[in-house]
Amino acid sequence: MDNELHVEAPEEVTEGETADLTCNTTCSLTDPTFIWYKDGRPLTTKTIKNNQLHLQTVSSEDAGSYSCAVRGSQHLYSTAHRLGVRYPPKNVSVSISPSGEIVEGSSVTLTCSSDGNPPVKIYTRFKEGGTSPVGSGHSYSIINITADHTGLYYCEAQNDHGALNGTVMVSVKSRW
Numbered sequence: 001m002d003n004e005l006h007v008e009a010p011e012e013v014t015e016g017e018t019a020d021l022t023c024n025t026t027c028s029l030t031d032p033t034f035i036w037y038k039d040g041r042p043l044t045t046k047t048i049k050n051n052q053l054h055l056q057t058v059s060s061e062d063a064g065s066y067s068c069a070v071r072g073s074q075h076l077y078s079t080a081h082r083l084g085v086r087y088p089p090k091n092v093s094v095s096i097s098p099s100g101e102i103v104e105g106s107s108v109t110l111t112c113s114s115d116g117n118p119p120v121k122i123y124t125r126f127k128e129g130g131t132s133p134v135g136s137g138h139s140y141s142i143i144n145i146t147a148d149h150t151g152l153y154y155c156e157a158q159n160d161h162g163a164l165n166g167t168v169m170v171s172v173k174s175r176w
Helices: none
Strands: 005-008 012-014 019-025 034-038 047-049 052-055 064-070 081-097 108-117 122-127 139-142 151-159 162-170
Touching: 005 064, 005 081, 019 034, 019 064, 019 081, 081 151, 108 122, 108 151, 108 162
Parallel strands: 012 081, 081 162
Antiparallel strands: 005 019, 019 052, 034 064, 047 052, 064 081, 081 108, 108 139, 122 151, 151 162
């Protein structure tokens, strides 16, 4: 039997959707049992029906490289198919540098980071109680900080699939 197995599947799916991956073979096999692999490891927990792997509610963890084989001929497996998963921002975090005590007159930078696919391109910063953004972009610097800058700062991370906030508390100590 030649390596005549290949995976048919979408290139990309959005988190929450379903995805069906099909293992096609040109060989005439009697009632074959198909085995699926993700990133080289056999899949046992997913729904496999005949030659189809069914991903019910796709999550970002399902992204990876899929291949299939026929039981009894596991050494002959399909070429890998890369499945991409689009998802809204997750794990939004805001860090302050330099870390430690913030004294009036010093400068600080608030940096936003998150995980998303496609990658987050829009970061917007708000100060609690304020209605208009105080900054945008990956990082925001406050030069010559004063006690008025004390407060909770939000960072909104946004991509084509949604938005999520991260927060950080800024406490400014008076020099006197």
